[in-house]
Amino acid sequence: MRGALRTDNGGFSQVIAIVDYKAGNLTSVRLAFESIGASARILRDPEGIRACDKVLFPGVGAAGAAMKNLRELGLEPVLRERIAAGVPFLGICLGTQILFERSEEDGGIDCLGLLRGRVRRFVARNHAEKIPEMGWNQVKIARRHPLLSGIPDGSDFYFVHSFYPAPDESADVVGTTNYCGVEFASMVGRGNLAATQFHPEKSGRIGLRLLANFAAWDGSSEAV
Amino acid sequence: MLTRRIIPCLDVIRNRVTKGVKFQNNVDLGDPVQLAAKYYDDGCDELVVYDITASHERRRTDLDMVAAVARAVRVPFAVGGGVSSVADMEAILLAGAEKVSVNSLAVASPQIISEGARAFGSQCVVLGMDPVKTDDLRSCPSGYEITTRGFRNRTGMDAVEWARRAEDLGVGEIVVNSVDADGTRAGFELTITRLVADAVGVPVVASGGAGRPAHIRDAFNLGHADAAIVAGMLHTGEWTIGAIKAELARDGVPVRIERGS
Numbered sequence: 001m002r003g004a005l006r007t008d009n010g011g012f013s014q015v016i017a018i019v020d021y022k023a024g025n026l027t028s029v030r031l032a033f034e035s036i037g038a039s040a041r042i043l044r045d046p047e048g049i050r051a052c053d054k055v056l057f058p059g060v061g062a063a064g065a066a067m068k069n070l071r072e073l074g075l076e077p078v079l080r081e082r083i084a085a086g087v088p089f090l091g092i093c094l095g096t097q098i099l100f101e102r103s104e105e106d107g108g109i110d111c112l113g114l115l116r117g118r119v120r121r122f123v124a125r126n127h128a129e130k131i132p133e134m135g136w137n138q139v140k141i142a143r144r145h146p147l148l149s150g151i152p153d154g155s156d157f158y159f160v161h162s163f164y165p166a167p168d169e170s171a172d173v174v175g176t177t178n179y180c181g182v183e184f185a186s187m188v189g190r191g192n193l194a195a196t197q198f199h200p201e202k203s204g205r206i207g208l209r210l211l212a213n214f215a216a217w218d219g220s221s222e223a224v
Numbered sequence: 225m226l227t228r229r230i231i232p233c234l235d236v237i238r239n240r241v242t243k244g245v246k247f248q249n250n251v252d253l254g255d256p257v258q259l260a261a262k263y264y265d266d267g268c269d270e271l272v273v274y275d276i277t278a279s280h281e282r283r284r285t286d287l288d289m290v291a292a293v294a295r296a297v298r299v300p301f302a303v304g305g306g307v308s309s310v311a312d313m314e315a316i317l318l319a320g321a322e323k324v325s326v327n328s329l330a331v332a333s334p335q336i337i338s339e340g341a342r343a344f345g346s347q348c349v350v351l352g353m354d355p356v357k358t359d360d361l362r363s364c365p366s367g368y369e370i371t372t373r374g375f376r377n378r379t380g381m382d383a384v385e386w387a388r389r390a391e392d393l394g395v396g397e398i399v400v401n402s403v404d405a406d407g408t409r410a411g412f413e414l415t416i417t418r419l420v421a422d423a424v425g426v427p428v429v430a431s432g433g434a435g436r437p438a439h440i441r442d443a444f445n446l447g448h449a450d451a452a453i454v455a456g457m458l459h460t461g462e463w464t465i466g467a468i469k470a471e472l473a474r475d476g477v478p479v480r481i482e483r484g485s
Contacts, residue, residue, distance in 0.1 A: 025348075031295055137225065
């Protein structure tokens with residue numbers, strides 16, 4: 001059974017694979033899970049990822065390089081397979097962006113296409129709008145989701161990004177955030193797949209709450 | 225709306241936080257990890273940790289300290305001091321920091337910015353700059369000259385031109401630390417902060433001179449900064465992050481106020 005079993009030490013019995021595809025630093029993701037008593041391993045081999053109960057798909061940097069690394073490491077099939085198998089899956093930042101069909105980055109990059117839509121670049125309208133968006137911004141909840149359990153509408157999360165997801169399906173939008181005059185999808189979800197543009201691992205206590213919700217999530221999309 | 229960030233700065237000498245005025249008369253303020261945890265609990269948006277004597281002592285950054293800070297806080301933090309190569313940057317990031325700040329090194333070898341940005345992404349590379357007012361408008365048309373090595377060395381480089389060049393090289397953020405205002409707690413140097421903030425498209429952090437919340441408000445509203453570094457006013461215990469943010473919110477500055485989770 002895939003239900004989250006809390007262990008006596010307050011931790012979580014399941015193991016989360018943090019996918020290492022050479023797309024940035026994974027230390028803070030690992031430390032965040034460690035701090036809430038969740039068991040997470042940084043993994044690069046498909047077999048190791050397959051043996052875990054959940055998948056965390058992080059990433060910072062450029063979409064082109066990330067897609068190239070993902071393919072060179074042979075990790076694309078295992079990601080598709082785990083998502084299809086109903087395993088709880090959480091994308092973060094660049095990991096979220098490359099779940100979509102295509103990104104405007106690097107002159108246009110074909111991505112994984114696990115969610116329908118594109119990734120667009122912010123356009124500053126004036127000097128006060130800096131790119132990247134760097135800092136804390138509010139997430140307006142579009143629909144309740146198990147990962148947002150206990151998280152108030154309008155909570156601040158930490159963002160660092162120049163591109164943003166633009167899903168085709170409004171049903172995939174879980175939360176939105178406003179920057180450069182765009183109300184963009186800062187959190188998306190479809191079944192057992194959830195993804196944030198912000199960094200929960202760097203978003204203080206509220207971010208830890210989201211990660212703890214993920215550690216406890218069985219992959220069902222019904223709100224709790 | 226993107227909130228303005230309040231960033232406590234820890235100047236560390238041999239694993240102790242210190243505070244001086246213009247790099248003089250340093251006072252011991254305690255353990256960096258404990259202070260970082262305290263400011264995190266109090267709601268800081270980010271942290272900066274400078275290993276300020278590493279370069280001078282010709283040693284690498286204290287990575288044990290970086291790792292301990294990374295375990296203690298769940299907000300982003302930048303580390304500066306003791307960086308002399310991309311390998312040094314990587315070691316700091318792997319220890320758990322989000323950003324690496326380069327200053328004198330970037331003046332001597334600007335390619336460290338582009339190499340770092342290529343290797344880790346622009347968001348990981350922060351340029352710290354220490355501008356000082358100058359009358360030499362021929363070499364420094366903005367009226368501000370870049371200094372290095374803890375203000376000891378003048379470079380003849382114009383501060384605004386340097387900021388633009390760093391942006392072209394791929395820097396993700398620029399910290400403008402005024403030599404004239406540093407440690408005075410009499411307010412930020414708003415002119416150079418605004419000149420840099422208006423000249424570049426990346427976020428700019430005001431640094432040096434914060435003594436009261438009104439100074440921070442001015443750094444945002446008049447200096448056009450996206451974030452502000454605070455040190456002395458917190459370290460003395462006179463102000464807390466919470467109290468600073470409450471004052472700023474009252475003045476209409478968008479700040480992150482933590483709510484129950």
